[in-house]
Amino acid sequence: MTLSQLVSQVPTAMAKLDPRHMWRNPVMFVVLIGSVLTTVLAVADPDGFTIAIAVWLWLTVIFGNLAEAVAEGRGKAQAASLRATRKDTVARRVGRDGTETEVPGTDLTIGDLVVVEAGEVIPGDGDVVEGIASIDESAITGESAPVIREAGGDRSAVTGGTTVLSDRVVVKITAAPGSTFIDTMIALVEGTSRRKTPNENALTILLSSLTIVFLLAVATLAPMAEYAGAPQRTLVLVALLVCLIPTTIGALLSAIGIAGMDRLVRVNVLAMSGRAVEAAGDVGTLLLDKTGTITYGNRRATAFVPQAGLDPDVLRDTARLSSLADPTPEGRSIVELALTQGAADSTLPRGAQVVEFSATTRMSGLDLADGSQVRKGAASAVLAWLGDTALPPSVESAVERISADGGTPLVVAVRPSQSGAPTSGQVLGVVHLKDVVKPGMVERFAELRRMGIRTVMVTGDNAITAKAIAVEAGVDDVLAEATPEDKMAFIRQEQAGGRLVAMTGDGTNDAPALAAADVGVAMSSGTSAAKEAGNMVDLDSDPTKLIDIVEIGKQLLITRGALTTFSVANDVAKYFAIIPAMFVAAYPSLEALDIMRLHSAESAILSAVIFNALIIVALIPLALRGVKYRVTSAAGLLRRNLLVYGLGGLAAPFVGIKIIDLLLSSLFGSAL
Numbered sequence: 001m002t003l004s005q006l007v008s009q010v011p012t013a014m015a016k017l018d019p020r021h022m023w024r025n026p027v028m029f030v031v032l033i034g035s036v037l038t039t040v041l042a043v044a045d046p047d048g049f050t051i052a053i054a055v056w057l058w059l060t061v062i063f064g065n066l067a068e069a070v071a072e073g074r075g076k077a078q079a080a081s082l083r084a085t086r087k088d089t090v091a092r093r094v095g096r097d098g099t100e101t102e103v104p105g106t107d108l109t110i111g112d113l114v115v116v117e118a119g120e121v122i123p124g125d126g127d128v129v130e131g132i133a134s135i136d137e138s139a140i141t142g143e144s145a146p147v148i149r150e151a152g153g154d155r156s157a158v159t160g161g162t163t164v165l166s167d168r169v170v171v172k173i174t175a176a177p178g179s180t181f182i183d184t185m186i187a188l189v190e191g192t193s194r195r196k197t198p199n200e201n202a203l204t205i206l207l208s209s210l211t212i213v214f215l216l217a218v219a220t221l222a223p224m225a226e227y228a229g230a231p232q233r234t235l236v237l238v239a240l241l242v243c244l245i246p247t248t249i250g251a252l253l254s255a256i257g258i259a260g261m262d263r264l265v266r267v268n269v270l271a272m273s274g275r276a277v278e279a280a281g282d283v284g285t286l287l288l289d290k291t292g293t294i295t296y297g298n299r300r301a302t303a304f305v306p307q308a309g310l311d312p313d314v315l316r317d318t319a320r321l322s323s324l325a326d327p328t329p330e331g332r333s334i335v336e337l338a339l340t341q342g343a344a345d346s347t348l349p350r351g352a353q354v355v356e357f358s359a360t361t362r363m364s365g366l367d368l369a370d371g372s373q374v375r376k377g378a379a380s381a382v383l384a385w386l387g388d389t390a391l392p393p394s395v396e397s398a399v400e401r402i403s404a405d406g407g408t409p410l411v412v413a414v415r416p417s418q419s420g421a422p423t424s425g426q427v428l429g430v431v432h433l434k435d436v437v438k439p440g441m442v443e444r445f446a447e448l449r450r451m452g453i454r455t456v457m458v459t460g461d462n463a464i465t466a467k468a469i470a471v472e473a474g475v476d477d478v479l480a481e482a483t484p485e486d487k488m489a490f491i492r493q494e495q496a497g498g499r500l501v502a503m504t505g506d507g508t509n510d511a512p513a514l515a516a517a518d519v520g521v522a523m524s525s526g527t528s529a530a531k532e533a534g535n536m537v538d539l540d541s542d543p544t545k546l547i548d549i550v551e552i553g554k555q556l557l558i559t560r561g562a563l564t565t566f567s568v569a570n571d572v573a574k575y576f577a578i579i580p581a582m583f584v585a586a587y588p589s590l591e592a593l594d595i596m597r598l599h600s601a602e603s604a605i606l607s608a609v610i611f612n613a614l615i616i617v618a619l620i621p622l623a624l625r626g627v628k629y630r631v632t633s634a635a636g637l638l639r640r641n642l643l644v645y646g647l648g649g650l651a652a653p654f655v656g657i658k659i660i661d662l663l664l665s666s667l668f669g670s671a672l
């Protein structure tokens with residue numbers, strides 16, 4: 001933060017003097033009332049001291065607003081650049097009859113189909129329903145490497161404002177103009193949608209109660225002082241009150257929250273709720289989806305392994321048949337592999353019923369017109385479908401080998417038509433699906449472990465594959481063959497144990513879990529359903545981003561705690577700095593307590609007011625940058641912060657007020 005940044009936000013800080021805005025911050029609202037009151041006093045009886053107090057009380061309020069304005073100002077620049085990407089686009093809308101019409105992007109409604117080709121800007125948020133394309137998302141991520149988006153799988157979501165680099169896709173619009181991802185991002189970085197978090201509300205109530213306590217204390221001081229023969233002016237009592245109420249944290253509280261969100265945006269994470277950012281600071285368990293989260297999610301068929309003695313072409317052709325109507329990347333890759341291995345290029349047989357893949361059945365295939373059925377899917381699912389208890393030994397060993405290697409085996413089976421007596425089906429072999437683990441996982445998960453976070457991979461895949469990938473990625477635990485319900489139940493169970501849970505995922509089947517988690521981070525590469533369910537989106541689709549998210553969350557909590565400690569300690573110290581000076585004339589015996597030896601009672605009061613205002617500005621950089629988070633025990637951290645910010649807060653006013661008092665008395669000596 002530079003001085004010019006501070007100065008440039010002064011007009012915004014002045015605009016925030018609007019009582020309708022100030023009202024939301026009770027502590028600073030009291031200072032505002034004090035400023036008005038002392039201004040009236042200064043107008044009625046304009047002596048230098050009264051004017052000086054009035055001026056410094058106004059500065060206190062403005063400095064508080066300045067902290068918020070500077071925090072918000074950082075996001076405004078980013079919002080402006082995002083607005084530029086939301087330029088008017090022309091959409092090629094596809095009608096029911098397949099004809100294309102050009103319409104302005106703003107005319108699109110949810111459910112519309114649009115065609116986007118290489119070189120064109122995607123006119124709105126949606127899911128790719130046909131085709132595959134490489135897309136430049138740098139407009140929103142700042143990342144220049146193109147990403148792949150394709151129909152059918154968990155990499156189907158596209159964002160309006162991004163550009164198709166190659167090929168052609170058909171996109172089904174999922175967001176109305178005005179409530180798109182970029183609109184959300186703009187609102188977020190500008191802070192227009194910011195609401196106080198429950199923690200902030202609780203702290204505000206605490207600070208307000210403290211303010212009321214000090215208000216009562218100062219109000220009762222007046223008659224007591226009078227009785228004691230040392231009557232105090234209203235002006236002095238107002239100044240005393242402002243010094244005693246927790247103005248430092250009151251002024252910086254919202255800036256701390258905004259800065260936390262801002263730091264997340266800088267690491268390419270969009271947090272839809274401040275509450276989630278706070279929860280991130282206390283996360284104990286992290287759940288990660290495997291495919292598309294820990295791995296790239298580009299699960300491709302690489303080999304057909306037939307059952308011993310079976311003609312390899314039979315497996316190849318049946319695997320292809322079962323995948324003809326499977327729009328998932330896995331399904332399409334099987335069709336492609338079969339073609340390269342010499343399969344005939346035929347279309348879906350007449351009268352065939354498509355059995356779509358679902359995360360619950362873990363199978364897909366066809367029911368053919370003659371009553372026979374073909375399926376491919378997870379070994380356990382296919383076995384259950386066949387009503388068998390064991391796979392043929394050669395298939396069993398292929399499944400194990402593929403799994404142990406971290407691959408996903410898809411067992412292919414057929415069941416002949418059941419016209420007469422029930423005939424049992426036959427397992428033909430296995431398709432080997434391969435995916436690649438993203439680099440750098442092991443080190444990053446080790447770091448999470450040091451932070452005290454347990455990482456658990458949850459996957460629909462079988463236990464052996466899950467284990468192999470878990471070892472390669474270095475997660476602590478795995479939950480295999482998990483249905484969407486299992487993922488959610490696991491989260492509920494962790495939460496019941498008192499732990500806050502973070503979940504990262506990309507798929508539609510992750511959506512319930514993302515919604516149930518305290519921190520739900522959707523991969524930007526994932527489906528719209530996942531992004532809507534989570535409360536954060538990672539634009540880089542990096543599951544280890546949670547390390548940054550947790551650090552930022554912890555930093556936010558620590559900064560708020562540290563500055564609250566500092567603020568309250570500060571106020572207590574001010575009490576002991578000012579009170580003896582105020583009463584030493586009436587009670588000479590107080591002289592023993594008057595360790596500060598301030599120039600005069602007036603100088604003491606004015607110095608305290610000035611210190612109270614300046615400390616806000618002095619702490620703005622810390623509020624924005626955050627107190628540094630180190631990986632250490634929570635107790636150690638608390639001790640350290642109490643020491644630094646508690647003792648620091650107690651000592652600072654004595655030093656600061658003394659220096660200001662010396663300056664004032666040397667400048668205005670006899671006048672004070």
Ligand SMILES: Nc1ncnc2c1ncn2[C@@H]1O[C@H](COP(=O)(O)OP(=O)(O)OP(=O)(O)O)[C@@H](O)[C@H]1O
Pocket residue numbers: 289290291292326328330331357358359362363364376377378379408409410458459460461462482507509
């Ligand atoms: N197109 C498909 N057809 C048939 N079976 C499939 C298909 N895709 C996946 N499967 C099987 O279903 C299982 C679960 O699918 P899915 O990939 O949706 O699980 P998931 O819960 O998202 O886990 P993850 O994404 O971590 O692998 C897979 O392990 C695989 O055995």
Ligand SMILES: [K+]
Pocket residue numbers: 242243244245246247248571612
């Ligand atoms: K104060």
Ligand SMILES: [Mg+2]
Pocket residue numbers: 154289290291292506507
């Ligand atoms: Mg998945």
